[in-house]
Amino acid sequence: MSVLVDSDTRVVVQGVTGGEGKFHTEQMLEYGTNVVAGVVPGRGGQTVAGVPVYDTVHAAAREEDADAAVVFVPPAFAGDACFEALAAPVDLVVTITEGVPTQDMSRVYRKLREVDTHMVGPNCPGVITPGESKLGILPGNIFSAGNVGLVSRSGTLTYQVVDNLTDRGLGQSTAVGIGGDPIIGTDFIDALELFEADPDTHAVVMCGEIGGEDEEEAARFIGEHMDTPVAGFIAGRTAPPGKRMGHAGAIVSGSGTGTAESKITALEDNGVPVGDTPEEVADHVEDLL
């Protein structure tokens, strides 16, 4: 088993004719993802990478029974693409697009609270259930099937941690890259809840970073609601306060919250061992299983 996606997930790719959209649709198909349709307004009736293209997500969902969407459209149109996917409706929207205006996502988030659809992202690498399906841009070859769930705010750091797990033979149930933007569809707690409910996830790795309060809140959630053991990693221990490091999430506010130290303490206080290096995270997972 797994969370969010599996081999039955029927995927529609929004923005399938763009450079990234086309490349990653091919990559997803190659990985085995059940990509059943693409959507580009005005390109309905065409075929891309062997996949039929529709003008609207609604038509793709209706004609091809798609139940998940991956959004590759440019930032200016990504908010609208999310609304379109939510209205289709599909059960899961994975928004890869980076640089979506925050106010657009705030509106999408408002809508998300009214519907049953899960959304992951934006500005995220996607979701993968190794050996079954990947939705997004994660490099499939570094993953292996197994019982470790993974949730992370960061893209390449996720790959690094997965690489260390896979090296030790610690396969993954599902990896969820939630993205580092100020407003995201699925946060740590949402993902942890899904993993807690998944009988085939025996341990979870949570990769956080400086900025915001999400890791602290997730730590409390773990302490109060989770039986599945969790190991943690926090990037940005050496980041100086007040500096913006990369994406919106990675900024330390001047006050005591949002620092690596506050996050690590919160996790450890709730029984989550935190690694100093990705290698150490893998050590902790081995101990927990």
Add this chain to the structure above:
Amino acid sequence: MSVLVDSDTRVVVQGVTGGEGKFHTEQMLEYGTNVVAGVVPGRGGQTVAGVPVYDTVHAAAREEDADAAVVFVPPAFAGDACFEALAAPVDLVVTITEGVPTQDMSRVYRKLREVDTHMVGPNCPGVITPGESKLGILPGNIFSAGNVGLVSRSGTLTYQVVDNLTDRGLGQSTAVGIGGDPIIGTDFIDALELFEADPDTHAVVMCGEIGGEDEEEAARFIGEHMDTPVAGFIAGRTAPPGKRMGHAGAIVSGSGTGTAESKITALEDNGVPVGDTPEEVADHVEDLL
């Protein structure tokens, strides 16, 4: 018993210092309505008609345990006043104001669907449970307590029908003037549902008029879901098609729906006797009880 309001209802009047607001607050108090507060921004701390005034509905609800609001503010501000009441929150909002822009009400209606609050109006005479409480501008003296529920799109027509009922000794459980605007908070079906669930309402009078489809839909609802007997009246039998007669509801479209005939037929088909005159309605009610 009754629906929507009773002697426990704690009422806040929005726009209590305006001409109509003040007059009808006095009238409501005189009738016995438990008016516990008024609201006018900037007038907090004052007293009107013996009632304390607050700057916000939120403060009035908090300080005086108000659970219902009556809106008398001018049309330009009525939509915002409804949102304010919904957010306070209160359980019931009765909006008397006439001439509220339709798009404002569309936004209020959107919000209404997300909350548990009932709203009656706008452009309505209000709600009265005779002998207990009235919220609005209905002339209390013509009503008498009893077991007949009444729901009506029209103000003075309601009074006429009530007068005929009271003359016969047919008292009312509650009378709900739902208003004739294009978008209203409580429609016929909502009110009929409440009456159906009220053990002390033994019969219901429904006064409709030409225009729209609400009476037809209500007729089907009665046929399918109601055990409590209903008598009907439809105004506008002689109205020529395409003419706007008074408020927005009273216009007959050119096609077959929305006419008095289609409404009367729908009601009669669902077992609802329809009177030719208000007097005849009272006859029907006597027969039904």
Add this chain to the structure above:
Amino acid sequence: MKLHEYQAKEVFADAGIPTPASALATTVDEAVAAAAEVGYPAAVKAQVQVGGRGKAGGIEIVESDVEAREAAEAILGMDLKGYHVDRVLVEEAVDFTNELYVGVTMDRGEGEPVAMVSTRGGVNIEAVAAEEPGAIAREHVDPGFGMHPYQARRAVYDAGVDHEVANNVADVLQTLYELWADKDGADAEVNPLMVTADGEVVAADAVMNIDDDALFRQPDLAELEEQAAEDDLEAKANEYGFDYVRLAGNVGIIGNGAGLVMTTLDLVDHYGGEPANFLDIGGGAQAERVTNALDMVFADDNVDAVVFNIFGGITRGDEVAEGINTALEQFETIPKPVIVRLAGTRSTEGMEILNTDLVQVAETLETAVQAAVTAAEEVDG
């Protein structure tokens, strides 16, 4: 409030919806000059707020100055379904391959706006809606968020609009929705939206009706408002602020509240009479309003008797009675019999005040109507 076609087109064009080159003319010479300016073929279109202008002879396509003059002479000054034509819009006749419909209105049943697209434009869209509802693609709009661009696209593709023009049509629909929302529209329509051979779209007609209740915050549009009443009495009703509709009978009716006035009409019919009008004087009827109402009904030559039916809620019976007395005292002789029935707030006091030398009183709605029908028959007979 209905905008004229030329006004609506100006609003649409300002917002970026393509419209044909055009000019307004109020004289024949202006019309000919305008036609020469926009080029031939040109359309000369009567600017009256009524449907079916074409069939009624209000629209002519002209190919030359001579034809333009003939058309303008025929149309300017004509009576079109009861409306006097005092201006024409002269515009470029668009060469089209297809006619679409796009519109936005409030769906009362759902309580939210609905945007519509159809490839069956250029005809009576109500008929299409009734006979073949599937031919109109509909998108309900969340009034919180407004219309999402995907909704405009979905409506256009669902309607089966050609791929070549789909984006253009979606843009028109999006703009139309935003206009409708910004300007407090009741209805906003383009029918037909013409598709040209080179894939452009042009709004060949334009409808924009504004919510009267929102005119206070649409000062630019409120300025455009003008009386388009069918006759002098309706013009007078507008002036007095009454809801008034003239009908064919001889029993004049004055009352308060639309439902009660309609019921009074129905009762007149029920008791064998024929209503002459619908006149709602509204709530809080003061003496001046009562005077104005009587003035209006007396001015209608068809009226043989008047029933005056007031049920007081806000309206106080004693004030109404005083108004009636004051109004009638101005007349040397009362021109038509007036039957008054007052009920509700202070009605007893009112009935006592009424000058029964001038009016006949009745206790109930039914008896008041019966008395008026009888009185009208007597006068008429």
Add this chain to the structure above:
Amino acid sequence: MKLHEYQAKEVFADAGIPTPASALATTVDEAVAAAAEVGYPAAVKAQVQVGGRGKAGGIEIVESDVEAREAAEAILGMDLKGYHVDRVLVEEAVDFTNELYVGVTMDRGEGEPVAMVSTRGGVNIEAVAAEEPGAIAREHVDPGFGMHPYQARRAVYDAGVDHEVANNVADVLQTLYELWADKDGADAEVNPLMVTADGEVVAADAVMNIDDDALFRQPDLAELEEQAAEDDLEAKANEYGFDYVRLAGNVGIIGNGAGLVMTTLDLVDHYGGEPANFLDIGGGAQAERVTNALDMVFADDNVDAVVFNIFGGITRGDEVAEGINTALEQFETIPKPVIVRLAGTRSTEGMEILNTDLVQVAETLETAVQAAVTAAEEVDG
């Protein structure tokens, strides 16, 4: 993107928020003329995008031309917390009885905007928020509907603003929210909003930060954008489009993805070294970006060794390897040792391509960082 005070005030004033009379000056003479124009007392305020200008000597109140000249001479050209002052805003000094705070920002935790009002304006509002959260009234705003007027009123009354000015303050807050929404604000603040003796309010300072991701649809504001980088390297990073932060250490770091680069920094520290910078070259790193990144890190005199850590997802290891080769071949001698670690997509191919005459390779993140720390120590020692 942060607007300067004078830019934000112009935006606020255009929207109807009262601001003091003012003029921008870039020379001492202009400043004196501006002060004479707005009248004395006047404030001469350094226009740099940093907090605490007053305490740092960047704001002077002047009473005469002589004082204005002295203040302008002192402030123009000064170095204020690392920023060069090249312009001052000269404005009417407002006589106030009270200082309020109003602000709008995005509450990340709730995913929706929040509007705030406090009677504790004129001071560090973050400190108020931390020490006395109840002193700030907050209204979360539904981004579908936008801020309802009642919410502005409620925030103002809940904050305890005096009745006399409550309406004015609510108007400012409503306008501020609408500006924030229309202009894709990240933060919009007025602190202090001064209350004058006659019950007027004036925005004595103005903060407006724009969401960088939305600048594409804010062309007027994007035009205002100017580099306010602290030093040449950060300016260069902006030019190249890198996320770059200069730090105090001697191990240069280049990587892809904020989380991984931060982790690389953390590991440098973990293994006893000191990071010289944060440099994220982002996804899809082509040869040119690799060249630019190396150029930047080599240009930092503090750097003694470089660790280049790429984990390929979208980024392909072979392309990165070629980029590194191309970049390094341009140098006659490689100025600092470079340790490269490639993983993920096409990393094996990449490692094979790498010119090991020019760079040192490492198999894992840990060994790469350890090698760089060691190399830096050797150079430094």
